[in-house]
Amino acid sequence: MxxxxxxxxxxxxxxxxxxxxxxxxxxxxxxxxxxxxxxxxxxxxxxxxxxxxxxxxxxxxxxxxxxxxxxxxxxxxxxxxxxxxxxxxxxxxxxxxxxxxxxxxxxxxxxxxxxxxxxxxxxxxxxxxxxxxxxxxxxxxxxxxVLDAFGAAAGEVAEVDEELDRLSTREREVMRLIARGYQYKEVAKELFISVKTVETHVSSVLRKLQLSSRHELTAWAMDRRLL
Incomplete structure (x- = not known):
């Protein structure tokens, strides 16, 4: 090699x-x-x-x-x-x-x-x-x-850049939980929505942020100290 x-x-x-x-x-x-x-x-x-x-x-x-x-x-x-x-x-x-x-x-x-x-x-x-x-x-x-230690609380997320502004309030909530390692079923339970709705929000978040995976989403959130 x-x-x-x-x-x-x-x-x-x-x-x-x-x-x-x-x-x-x-x-x-x-x-x-x-x-x-x-x-x-x-x-x-x-x-x-x-x-x-x-x-x-x-x-x-x-x-x-x-x-x-x-x-x-x-x-x-x-x-x-x-x-x-x-x-x-x-x-x-x-x-x-x-x-x-x-x-x-x-x-x-x-x-x-x-x-x-x-x-x-x-x-x-x-x-x-x-x-x-x-x-x-x-x-x-x-x-x-890490997100808890280095970022702001969920209710304190500011509109810090254009990428974040693309997300709705619900999409930000889903983003926060997915970035923290929650599974889809856990996100659904936490937010009182269906797994299908979670999947839809995740797809939307990744598309709007031009990311390809939840791993990239975690890195994106950490870099901005959003959560």
Whole structure:
């Protein structure tokens, strides 16, 4: 495979058996993702990332070493680092924790996404690719923590740009819930409307915003700190 097509990854986790499993799974489902190095603590991780300058660092939140802040210390220790082609080295948190404080802390430190260790190999590979391309990626529900922490409350959404102005009040409500990881049935229950109506609103929102998926919608909402 052409080296330019390979997404290079440094894998950081303090459990060797987990690193072995992730490496094997990625090799099986995504030959275009290459784990170029591993680390089990903060200091080693910073050294490996600085040495290899990968596209993505798969990073556990809780790690020994550093200043005691785990994955955040790794991100801060690699601030401003770029790959050989000049793109920023990006960080994707991969943790057993789904606690709001962990999610928010690592995103504030500079991670582009956060997924839990329940994720499957195919989805993890897809998340790695998306983060490498600059997208924000979150496991379902975790996006809500970030939107709550960095955005305004739903009732405070302002008409901040022309794109937002295209949406009706109901479409904004649907957008908020979909961007936070709700399924269609959950949105319908929350807003007391039918699933068919939810599908219609989602299609309308994506069309008006010129987006192609709910993942792009989440990134769009986060970038504008709308929710």
């Amino acid at each position: 052409d080296a330019e097509q390979v997404t290079r990854v440094v894998l950081v986790d303090d459990h060797r058996i987990f690193r072995v499993g992730v490496r094997a799974e990625l090799a099986d489902v995504a030959p275009d993702v290459e784990v170029v190095a591993e680390a089990a603590d903060v200091d080693t991780a910073v050294a490996r990332v600085r040495e290899h300058r990968p596209d993505v660092v798969l990073l556990d939140v809780h790690l020994p070493g550093g200043a005691g802040h785990g994955g955040r210390d790794v991100i801060r220790g690699c601030a401003g680092l770029t790959t050989e082609v000049g793109q920023p080295v990006r960080f994707l948190a991969l943790s057993v924790s789904d606690a709001a404080e962990d999610v928010i802390a690592v995103i504030r430190a500079g991670a582009r996404g956060y997924v839990t260790k329940t994720i499957g190999g195919v989805d993890l590979a897809a998340a790695v690719h998306r983060v490498a391309e600059g997208d924000a990626v979150f496991s379902p529900r975790l996006a809500g923590f």
